[in-house]
Amino acid sequence: MNDTSSIQVIDRMVAVLDALASVDKASLKQLAGMTGLHPSTAHRILAAVAAHGWVVRSADGGYQLGSGLSRYARRTDQQDRLRQLALPLMAALRDQTGETVNLVMRDGDEVVYTERAVSRQMMRVEQMIGSRAPLHVxxxxxxMLADAGREACMAYAERTGLPGFTVHTLTSPTLLWQDASRALVRGYAFDNEEAESGIGCIAVLVRDSEGRVLAGLSISAPRERRRDEWAGNLLEVAGRLSGQMG
Amino acid sequence: MNDTSSIQVIDRMVAVLDALASVDKASLKQLAGMTGLHPSTAHRILAAVAAHGWVVRSADGGYQLGSGLSRYARRTDQQDRLRQLALPLMAALRDQTGETVNLVMRDGDEVVYTERAVSRQMMRVEQMIGSRAPLHVxxxxxxMLADAGREACMAYAERTGLPGFTVHTLTSPTLLWQDASRALVRGYAFDNEEAESGIGCIAVLVRDSEGRVLAGLSISAPRERRRDEWAGNLLEVAGRLSGQMG
DNA sequence: AAATTTGATTTCACGATATGAAATGATATA
DNA sequence: TATATCATTTCATATCGTGAAATCAAATTT
Structure with missing residues (x-):
């Protein structure tokens, strides 16, 4: 890893940590050798990161990665785990319904399509992974808007002005809140050609064990092929995912 | 967190990452405010860590912790998870057998007692958490020696000289290898007063899904109370733990 | 549209700070 | 005991990170 950024010490520190991650445990000399750093420099860097619990020293003086690093990983690890757990279940759901299944996460005032299992039919709905859409469509x-509460939803409406994408888009704050809050209570939401004409969705939320929203799961299909019964399948999968996430 | 180590940038970087970890997502200005750093400095540090994938920028320019950090956390997180998963099972095992159950990890040429469920009997075996013992006793x-292979086992024997702790300690390399390799095949090992007179153990290994050894699980009891049948219980718990570890 | 504000990013001269050679300590090895 | 090996500390030096200020880019207001 010879990436170079603007701060030397940080590059070197990353090199040391990467070296350490690749071998579980190492002596100062080994680490200095692996990274090409002067032992004195490696020592100083290790002492600095050790002071924050990023590395610990075992009885024989060897260095190991410490538990202090896990506080940063929790969130992102969780997302990776969710993706991994979700993928097979999404594929199964795609096979049951024949339609495209999406795993969607929130980023600011948008949702991001994070993972998907694409329908095998000739006519199908297909979002690019990484593509985005405003929350209200x-x-x-x-x-997610409903889950954030009435106040947050209204703030979102004001902030964005609820731009219309089709004639069906909910462009009135009160209508949006009504629709969203009802969906939240019901456990699943519909999209009736609100983002794109001819396309309909059903979606549910995936939560962690404390009830926080991690992501959403949706089935997208041509409007006339969509079946309301799929809500049940979605809820079951979401429940299973929630259970599997610590 | 005003810990100060020997390297300023690293302290500041940790402060920035901690701030970021506590809020999920933040702008440059927010982070500079939270850490008390000059925006310019915060910006440079963020750019440096971003170059290594430690933070990523979302569509609206906000900073978030990136997945680049998870490579460091895998190992240590795994240990934490194992401990958490093991504890209730160990307590159940303690209640079934009435004896002390230990979760043990390897560190160099020693095992470390990482977690335990202590027997409630008057006479019981009790190791301090964090205490250590040589592998061969x-x-x-x-x-673990057997799992590492004949060569590694012999190297260990040579390196340490297999110091004797009791008259039962296996101080001959070939006897040690015989005993250990047989135990590995069988799936569980005994300790017949090899570490301390009057104390006997049964142990099994806990592995991850790829078969790598994560830890060991043992029951320690006064020699005459030890029951060979406990091997079955231990194997069942170890198997369940292996299954639950990704 | 133009003007104003706010925040992100870049620049750059300065001096604090990380550097690494060498000395010292601490342990293992002969 | 002597010798070698590795970890740690010291310290003079120049490098490297710093932060004030300038610039750029957007959003907001007039």
Missing amino acids: TAVGKL | TAVGKL
Whole structure:
């Protein structure tokens, strides 16, 4: 890893930590050798990161990665784990319904399509992974707005002005809140051609064990092929995911 | 967190990452405010860590912790998770057998007692958490030696000289290898007063899904109370733990 | 549209700070 | 005991990170 950024010490520190991650445990000399750093420099860097619990020293003086690093990983690890756990379940859901299944996460005032299992039919709905959409035009987004509460939802409406995408887009704050809050209570939300004409969705939220929203799960299909019964399947998968996430 | 180590930038970087970890997402100005750093400094530090994937920028320019950090956390997180998962199972095992159950990890040429469920009987075996013992005098240690292979076991024997702790300690390299390798095949190992007179153990290994050894699980009891049947219980718990560890 | 504000980013001269050679300590090895 | 090996500390030096200020980019107001 010879990436170089603007701060030398940080690059070197990353090199040391990477070296340490690749071997579980190492002596100062080994680490200095692996990174090409002067032992004195490696020592100083290790002492600095050790002071923050990022590395610990075992009885024989060897260095190991410490538990202090896990506080940063929790969130991102959780997302990776969720993705991994979700993928097979999403594929199964795609096979049951024949339609595209999306795993969607929130970023600011948008949802991001994070993972998907694409329908195998000729006519199908397909979002690019990484693509984005405003909260109020997607089924998942509406659930997330509702979950954030009336106040936050209204603030969102004011902030964005609820731009219309189709004639069906909910562009009135009160209508949006009504629709969203009802969906939240019900447990699943619809998108009736609110983002794109001819396309309909059903979505549910995936939560962690403390009830915090991690992501949304949705099925996107041509409007006339969408079946309301799929809500049940979605809820079951979401429940299973919630259970599997610590 | 005003810990100060020997390297200023690293302290500041930790402060920035901690701030970021506490809020999920933040702007440059917010982070500079939270850490008391000059925006310019915060910006440079963020750019440096971003170059290594430690933080990422979302669509609206906000900073978030990135997945680049998870590579460091995997190992230590795994240990924490194992401990958490093991504790209730260990308590159940303690209640079934009435004896002390230990979760033991390897560190160099020693095993470390990491977690335990202590027997409630008047006469019981009790190791301090964090205490250590050489590999060849413990049941878990012998399994780990065998798992590392004949060569590594012999190297260990040469390196340490297999110091004797009791008259029962295996101080001959070939006897040690025989005993250990047989135990590995069988799936569980005994310690017949090899570490301390009057104390006997049974132990098994806990592995991850790829078969790597994560830890050992042992029951320690006064020699005459030890029951060979406990091996079955231990194996069942170890298997369940292996299954629950990704 | 133009003007204003706010925040992000870049620049740059300065001096604090990380550097690494060498000395010292601490342990293992012969 | 002597010798070697590795970890740690010291310290003079120049490098490297710093932060004030300038610039750039957007959002907001007039």
